[in-house]
Amino acid sequence: MKSDEVNSVLGLAYRDTPTIEYPCATLIQTLMHDISVSREVDDIVLDKFTDYIIIELEVTKSAFWCYEKNLFEKLIFDSEVFLISHSEKLSDSSNKLINDCIELLNFLAGGQENWSSLPNKFKDFEDMQFCVNGNKEIRIDEFFRNPNVKCPSCSHEFSQIAFDVVRTIFAVRCPKCEQSIAR
Known part of the structure; x- marks a missing residue:
């Protein structure tokens, strides 16, 4: 096996594809994709922030990961700091989506039993249509491949x-x- 193929296999070994088993994490990732698609101002900081949250949650969906409340607390803190620092540059819809993500992260931080469910307030999100940013998806896949x-x-x-x-x-x-x- 060539070096690039080995790196690709090793990178993919750390992650599972999104499944219904992790609906809350998958919903947060979807909301992060939607933020980057619907924003009004192109901002590299917003891209870095959304990539970071998506990547961290993708790592948590690995078969090798064990539930750690402090990871979700860290993501909540980082999201709140980002929101405070950049709220004036974001559209109202982006602010709302980030607040929704913070609420979902708080739900995940509430305990391991929340890992496989959604809060009642977000049950309607399962049926909604979201946009996916192809460039972001390629960038994140590349991160895991290499x-x-x-x-x-x-x-x-x-x-x-x-x-x-x-x-x-x-x-x-x-x-x-x-x-x-x-x-």
Whole structure:
């Protein structure tokens, strides 16, 4: 097997396709796609934010992941900070969708039993039609196909989607030397 094929297989091993088993996480990802499609102003920060949330939730859908409440709390915090920092630049519909995502993340943080269900308020969302940003989907798929990064400080090569790696909106942290590497 060629090196690129191995990386592709290893990248896909960390994620499952969206299924009904994870309706809340899948709905949040769908809302994040809808934000990026319906926005009025093209903003790279919004793209980075939505990619980050989608990627983090995709990693949680891996067969190797175990429920961790602190991950959802981190995503809630990051979403609230993003909303406070950028609310004046966002349309009302984008603000509402991010608030809906925060509410869904709070639901997931409520306990592992919430992982396989949706709050009653969001049951109607299952039947709604959403737009999917093809460029974003390609970018996220590429992230999982080629997850390896080489740290410029210590030359340690690691997978960005490994569970011991800290990911933020704009950077990933090397698990060996803790150097932040811009995405």
